[in-house]
Amino acid sequence: MILPIYIYGQPVLKKEAEDIDIKNYPNLGELIENMYETMYNAEGIGLAGPQVGLAERIFVVDLDPISNDEHSEFKGFKKVFLNAEITERTGEIESVEEGCLSIPGINEKVPREDRIRINYFDEDGVEHDEEYSGFMARVIQHEYDHIDGILFTDRITPLRRRMIKSKLNGMEKGKVSCHYRIKTV
Numbered sequence: 001m002i003l004p005i006y007i008y009g010q011p012v013l014k015k016e017a018e019d020i021d022i023k024n025y026p027n028l029g030e031l032i033e034n035m036y037e038t039m040y041n042a043e044g045i046g047l048a049g050p051q052v053g054l055a056e057r058i059f060v061v062d063l064d065p066i067s068n069d070e071h072s073e074f075k076g077f078k079k080v081f082l083n084a085e086i087t088e089r090t091g092e093i094e095s096v097e098e099g100c101l102s103i104p105g106i107n108e109k110v111p112r113e114d115r116i117r118i119n120y121f122d123e124d125g126v127e128h129d130e131e132y133s134g135f136m137a138r139v140i141q142h143e144y145d146h147i148d149g150i151l152f153t154d155r156i157t158p159l160r161r162r163m164i165k166s167k168l169n170g171m172e173k174g175k176v177s178c179h180y181r182i183k184t185v
């Protein structure tokens with residue numbers, strides 16, 4: 001089932017999400033399936049709980065659709081991250097353009113560390129401790145920010161924020177159009 005994607009201005013996007021009870025969560029598999037379906041429908045590569053109105057520490061990532069010869073490591077990279085905790089952020093800080101399904105039509109350069117270490121659980125409750133770098137680290141940090149109530153627009157320069165302020169203000173008031181199902185005011 002395709003869920004509505006919550007748009008900039010919806011309070012849930014600014015909330016720090018809560019850990020989920022993986023063993024007792026009702027229909028967790030169904031939620032994960034719905035999140036993937038919602039993400040594919042909107043042509044995204046990541047989607048977090050707050051973006052579908054849930055202040056819960058869950059996000060999904062699928063980089064397979066953007067895999068190519070240069071990025072063969074994206075092939076089959078489809079994962080759900082539950083109760084994730086980034087335990088290390090190291091390496092160079094790089095600024096690369098990002099977008100977000102909750103902020104349609106806006107792309108800005110966002111500074112992020114190049115390497116991360118992340119601890120999380122999968123849908124079977126199995127714990128993982130993994131390291132990522134480059135684009136994968138960036139996507140994971142973007143989604144992880146969502147479960148901490150942080151949007152990429154919180155990380156851009158004050159100048160850039162001023163440049164997009166009126167667009168964001170409009171979005172907050174429901175002035176937005178995009179090709180997928182959304183929830184706004």
Ligand code: NI
Pocket residue numbers: 099100101102142143146
């Ligand atoms: Ni996003």
